[in-house]
Amino acid sequence: MTPLLRAELIKLRTTRTFLALTAAAVGTSLLITVLVSILTEPTRDEVLTDVFTSDTSSLFIMILAVVGITGEWRHHTITSSLLAAPDRLRFLAAKTIAFAAAGLVLSVVISIAITIVGLLILTIRDLPTPDAGELIEQLARNAVVAALLGAFGVGLGALVRNQVVAVVGLLVIGFAVDPLVTSLLPEVGRFSPFSALPIGITDVPPEDAGLPSDIDVLSPGLALLAMFAWIGAAFAPAAALLIRRDLD
């Protein structure tokens, strides 16, 4: 598995799409942090969730994962990938782990950036800053979410295969369908892998994350388990399809 994982990580790092989306993730996270730090005056209780949860890695790693797996079909590189790794299950597992790792690293990079910038601005403005322990825990939760969504994105992309359909579908679900379901059917929306479950894992109050205040978000532990279930639900049929499919 390690050689395949290494190969997947090289694949990931050696395209401009990765660099562009990584830069976009860092840039948007920093922008949000800077704006919130400068334009608001968070209290001691609010500062952690207001300033240090602006990590946008979850969105970008999902897009990256979907682009990464669907790109194998779009560019027909799936053939050379499976010649190098004829065990298709191992190939998909390696890609899933690679994007989970990439999500984790991306989130850590963003966390370092927003922590430095956020603390600097808050200190200059003489505003309260969070405890180091709380801050590290929050950033670790963000990183876990990014890793899980990276893995989830691979499963979704492997199911859809068509890159444009997968990316547009992801954006439509994330920005239109999911908010609609969450507001109209909160009892269903609380299980959403795009919003409610990640927010449950990060343990941020739903209203601070843009969710309806009446939604009953799962506890971090249950949300984590539910997120694993979603990953399994995407991975299993994706693997079955990949194993069965002819590559002609």
Add this chain to the structure above:
Amino acid sequence: MPNSAAIQIDGLSKRFGKVQAVSDMSFDVGAGRVTGFLGPNGAGKSTTLRMLLGLIHADRGTGRIYGRRYEDLEHPSRQVGAVLENASFHPGRSGRNHLRVLAAAGEHAPERVTELLEQVGLTAAADRRVKGYSMGMRQRLAIAAALLGDPEVLILDEPTNGLDPPGIRWVRDLLRAEAARGRAVLVSSHLLSEVEQSVDDVVVIAKGVMRANGPIERVLGGGGAPVTRVRSGDAERLAGLLRDRQIAVDAPSDDLLLVHDTAPEAVGEVAAEHRVVLRELVAQTRSLEEAFFELTEQRGEESA
């Protein structure tokens, strides 16, 4: 019973919808030999190779490399190097990075990437994105990828596509050199002229069915009887004399005869006996191309 063949294809069959792409394909490829896999476009060559490589699931039959299915090989890139038709690369990745990915997956030393880029003549373009490569450069990159693990078996599907004449010659020399090192080489082509000079054995297929299989000399003769070409100003009389001896003769033109199943010496004796002046008397060897057309088109029409 043990079989020393490097590649064993045994009864492979595949149907896509209503189309029977490959039917009961069986042949072996020996180590140290270059085997040409010949057939017109759509004959089923690529499907057969993809079944052998585990990319397409066979309906029936097996394809094995040194007795094992491709999927079961422990280090596939050390055992098999493959260049498939229309080799594809991520357009945004450089040639070097493409090879780095495959080297990592196959656990090959990073230095091997540099060596192969040099071997295929891509050192100068190694760090350029593949989308700027010509078709010939892509083909060279695909060949470099196949050679990464210095494999025992090479499987090449139309490897000369897009190559210029020096490139085609380079591929021919490479195939011969690999066979000389004891590697088994299976190379498909629909261009007979490109493999005629470099293969030891041929497997001819058409419409998914194997038509002929064996050493090129044997298939070149088609296993059929010899034909003697005779040119004479008195061809009509000579044809009659030969037919009197129950010898089959065709007369494509006034002064030309094609005498079947008869050596030139025998035809010459008949001509001398009856004082027929000959202007030409040669044993006609069918070219591989003629044999190929006969094996594919003619039989194809019969079976249609």
